[in-house]
Amino acid sequence: MGSAIADVAARAGVSKATASRALSGKGYVAEKTRMRVQQAAKEIGYVASPNAASLVTGQTQNIGVVIPFINRWFFGEILEGIEEALLNRGYDTTLYNLHPGSSDRDRVFDFFLARKRFDGVIAIGVEPTPEEAGRLLRLGIPMVSVGAPVAGIRSLTIDDAGVARLATEHLIGLGHRRIAHIGGEIGGPDENTVHNKRLDGYLQAMTRAGLEAEIRTARTAMSVPGGYDAGIHAMSDAMSRPSAVFAACDEIAIGVIIAARRIGIRVPGDLSVIGIDGHEYAEMFSLTTIEQQPRAQGLAAVTDLLAAIAGEPSTVEVVEMPARLVVRASTAHADLGADAV
Structure with a gap:
């Protein structure tokens, strides 16, 4: 087997060093060359030994x-x-x-x-x-x-506080005042977590808009069932229910939409909902979201x-990765629903 790498190199028309790099993933090899070497190895049944490579390189792969x-x-x-x-x-x-x-x-x-x-x-x-x-x-x-x-x-x-502000400001810009935030259940008040940063972004946006009296928050599991349970609770009182919900993730947001439909609340006619993530089901639920990749x-x-x-x-x-607002049909102007003047 020790000479097999030489056989692969000969069959692919490259040096042994190039063949070794192509098969180990170590070092630069042009993609066409890598594919040619891999095909040559396949044709002669050569399989590189990770244990042998580890002994030579000191790495485990x-x-x-x-x-x-x-x-x-x-x-x-x-x-x-x-x-x-x-x-x-x-x-x-x-x-x-x-x-x-x-x-x-x-x-x-x-x-x-x-x-x-x-x-x-x-x-x-x-x-x-x-x-x-x-x-x-x-x-x-x-x-x-x-x-x-x-x-x-x-x-x-991503800039978790920043995207939370953007999501909340989208709802404020549509004229909503009674905006609830349903966030993650994890993390104490002093912890520098994703959940707390998204809560901070919501609070900043509400405070800047002079809506401190309208702040309402809840924590739940970052899942569809978690969003459903929190949504049912948030909408249980017709006199105090929010006109909009900023959910800390799309799975919570989808759960809230399902809960609203179950109890006869129209989205977005009675309730606007926005999430964060760009979930694969976001388009299916016409969910407005801050999309990341x-x-x-x-x-x-x-x-x-x-x-x-x-x-x-x-x-x-x-490194802050990109995120963008994607507007769909789960959010609408407040004058179409519960915050109408």
Whole structure:
């Protein structure tokens, strides 16, 4: 098998070094050349040994990924982008599904990640405590965070407070005053979490518009059932129900729309609803949303991490990924509904 790489190189018409780079994913190889080498390897049945490569390079060709949920759309999209990008570059993925408040957190941070079986680690929306972040930094391996800024670690995120202000200001601009915010259930009042940043953005927009007296908030699970339950509760009193809801994510927003339909409240005639994410079902529910691209964030995370593994880490700690307002039929002017003058 030791001479097999030479056979692959000869069949593809390239040097052994080029064949090795093409099969390992290490170093630059033109895409056409990479495909030719991979086809030659396939034709002669050559499979590169990751263990052998590890002995030579000191690397495992394995990336650790820590994620709080795999059954929610946003996290699943990021994960698919990561897995696709890593597979294309010849890396394996080891996944740790770490639910918020899980008793396994200490074991993951202190034992599994500390064993250094990985060339790098990607944390998706984990929002580690300062102590956990310190443990991650002490591992001394390249690391990237997606969806939640982590001090000292390269982080890819949207401007959560900014997009929350934009969402709330969209409703205010339509003439709504009784605007409720339904946010995530995770994070204490002093924690620098995505949920709290989106709450802050809502509060800033309401305060700037002089609507402090109309502020109303609720926390729920970032899911369709969570949005449904919170929506039913928010709309239960006809005298005090909001005319608009800013939901912290599209899944909550979709749950609110389903709840409204269940109890006979028209969207957007009686209730305007806006979310954040750009969920694949947003168009189906005609949902106005602040759209981000989680799959692209996963791809960018892999690109940044592999650059760091190659000894070329970015000097920029926090990168704001793009997000844009997409207006659909779930929001309308207040004079069409409950806030009419």
